[in-house]
Amino acid sequence: MSDIEDKIETAPGKNSENSPILHIDNFDGPLDLLWDLIKKAKIDITEITISHITEQYLEYLKIMEKLNVRVATDFIRMASELLFYKSCALLPAGQIEDEYFIPPLPPELVQKLLEFKMFQNASRRLMEEYETSSSRYARENRLDDIIEIDDFGEVSLFDLLKAFAGVIESQKAMDEEEIVFDEILVSDRIEYIKSIMMKRDVIHFPEIFSTKPSRMEIVVTFMALLELARTKIVRLLQHKMFGTIRIVRNSVTNNDIIS
Amino acid sequence: MATIKDGIVEMNNQEIEPDDSRKDDESIKGLLEAVLFLSNEPVPLSFFVNSFSIDPTQAKIILDSLVDEYGDRDGGVILQEVAKGYQFVTNTRYAEQLRRVIGVRKREALSKGMLETLAIIAYKQPIVLAEIDELRGVSSRMMVVKLMDRNLVKPMGRKEVPGRPLSYGTTNEFLRYFGLNKLSDLPKLSEIKEFSLNWDE
Numbered sequence: 001m002s003d004i005e006d007k008i009e010t011a012p013g014k015n016s017e018n019s020p021i022l023h024i025d026n027f028d029g030p031l032d033l034l035w036d037l038i039k040k041a042k043i044d045i046t047e048i049t050i051s052h053i054t055e056q057y058l059e060y061l062k063i064m065e066k067l068n069v070r071v072a073t074d075f076i077r078m079a080s081e082l083l084f085y086k087s088c089a090l091l092p093a094g095q096i097e098d099e100y101f102i103p104p105l106p107p108e109l110v111q112k113l114l115e116f117k118m119f120q121n122a123s124r125r126l127m128e129e130y131e132t133s134s135s136r137y138a139r140e141n142r143l144d145d146i147i148e149i150d151d152f153g154e155v156s157l158f159d160l161l162k163a164f165a166g167v168i169e170s171q172k173a174m175d176e177e178e179i180v181f182d183e184i185l186v187s188d189r190i191e192y193i194k195s196i197m198m199k200r201d202v203i204h205f206p207e208i209f210s211t212k213p214s215r216m217e218i219v220v221t222f223m224a225l226l227e228l229a230r231t232k233i234v235r236l237l238q239h240k241m242f243g244t245i246r247i248v249r250n251s252v253t254n255n256d257i258i259s
Numbered sequence: 260m261a262t263i264k265d266g267i268v269e270m271n272n273q274e275i276e277p278d279d280s281r282k283d284d285e286s287i288k289g290l291l292e293a294v295l296f297l298s299n300e301p302v303p304l305s306f307f308v309n310s311f312s313i314d315p316t317q318a319k320i321i322l323d324s325l326v327d328e329y330g331d332r333d334g335g336v337i338l339q340e341v342a343k344g345y346q347f348v349t350n351t352r353y354a355e356q357l358r359r360v361i362g363v364r365k366r367e368a369l370s371k372g373m374l375e376t377l378a379i380i381a382y383k384q385p386i387v388l389a390e391i392d393e394l395r396g397v398s399s400r401m402m403v404v405k406l407m408d409r410n411l412v413k414p415m416g417r418k419e420v421p422g423r424p425l426s427y428g429t430t431n432e433f434l435r436y437f438g439l440n441k442l443s444d445l446p447k448l449s450e451i452k453e454f455s456l457n458w459d460e
Binding site: 029030031032072074078112115116118119120122123124125126127129130132133134135136137138139140 | 297298299337339341346347348349350351354357363365366368369371374375377378379381382393394395396397398435436437438439446448
């Protein structure tokens with residue numbers, strides 16, 4: 001049993017009472033365990049006896065219980081299946097003359113095991129395919145951005161102010177609300193815009209505001225944007241005239257956007 | 260003008276230059292290369308056939324020669340046949356450096372259980388949950404749900420057995436995930452060794 005005990009001892013996770021919590025995942029289910037037991041016995045799968053393997057299997061379940069493991073129902077089910085096969089084998093069968101005949105594993109169980117193993121190996125092959133394909137990277141920018149970007153030129157301060165006025169304007173249209181004093185820091189807004197820019201190279205000007213921005217938020221966010229543009233962390237681009245202003249991360253060069 | 264969006268090809272015009280169907284191979288090759296260069300998604304052969312009114316055989320020959328050219332060159336970028344289309348991808352050789360410098364992330368790997376379930380679905384599709392459970396010897400519902408969340412597996416319909424259970428199959432994303440062009444590119448089950456009766460593992 002040493003091999004199996006090894007597997008248990010190396011099991012991850014111990015709780016405070018020093019009784020290890022064993023993850024059934026060590027064996028990916030009863031079939032995996034069964035396969036391991038047969039392999040350890042070093043006997044051909046078609047020759048191993050049902051009583052031998054049942055004994056081993058139950059012994060393993062006992063260890064699992066001793067180690068405080070909530071033995072999964074699937075394991076128990078397999079145990080009962082094995083016991084069923086074993087008891088079937090005990091019944092006298094008419095055809096068998098040889099009194100020393102030792103009943104092997106039933107063919108349906110052998111078949112099941114072999115099929116299980118085949119798919120387990122197939123999954124290993126898939127894993128290898130994955131390793132290769134996950135090392136290949138494809139382009140991930142959006143085609144829309146590439147197509148439209150040509151129409152964007154640099155923005156003047158005036159355009160920026162107009163856009164700012166636009167946001168202020170939309171603020172006016174809103175219903176009156178209770179004023180809650182909410183301290184908004186420029187540095188916070190800078191971090192916020194940066195965090196958006198981490199995920200996307202290009203964002204539209206209105207996107208940096210929340211859906212119902214307070215006047216304070218608008219002003220502070222605008223200041224944050226100016227600061228980001230001044231320190232050249234972002235660049236501001238605008239569609240010809242009066243278009244939406246786009247904020248582009250500066251590490252992205254023009255070539256990156258267009259190509 | 261034709262647009263490629265999310266792998267779906269939408270055609271606004273039927274043909275672009277219907278008269279000029281016998282363009283010389285070199286200029287068509289350049290054109291196809293340029294389209295592939297801009298695309299985020301694998302571009303299917305049919306897209307080229309429909310957009311540029313090229314003969315499918317001709318398109319296939321040109322694309323295959325492009326694949327070969329990039330393969331022979333063995334540079335930073337190769338053209339790959341994947342998920343029933345063609346797509347430029349980076350050479351695996353530079354994956355490590357790209358991760359470090361550009362910050363591209365490695366896709367999250369699948370757990371052993373998920374892989375096993377996925378392998379069974381891939382080879383046996385369409386397959387119902389009960390059959391997967393039977394093959395694995397454990398309940399696989401959670402695995403199937405997780406695989407569906409990652410868009411690797413999808414319901415394919417219902418099996419005409421009592422209860423009409425849903426049957427599952429793999430998605431196009433599955434092909435991309437494993438860098439396969441089509442399902443028949445999966446390694447043949449019969450070729451998968453290590454599955455022998457003697458224990459020489």
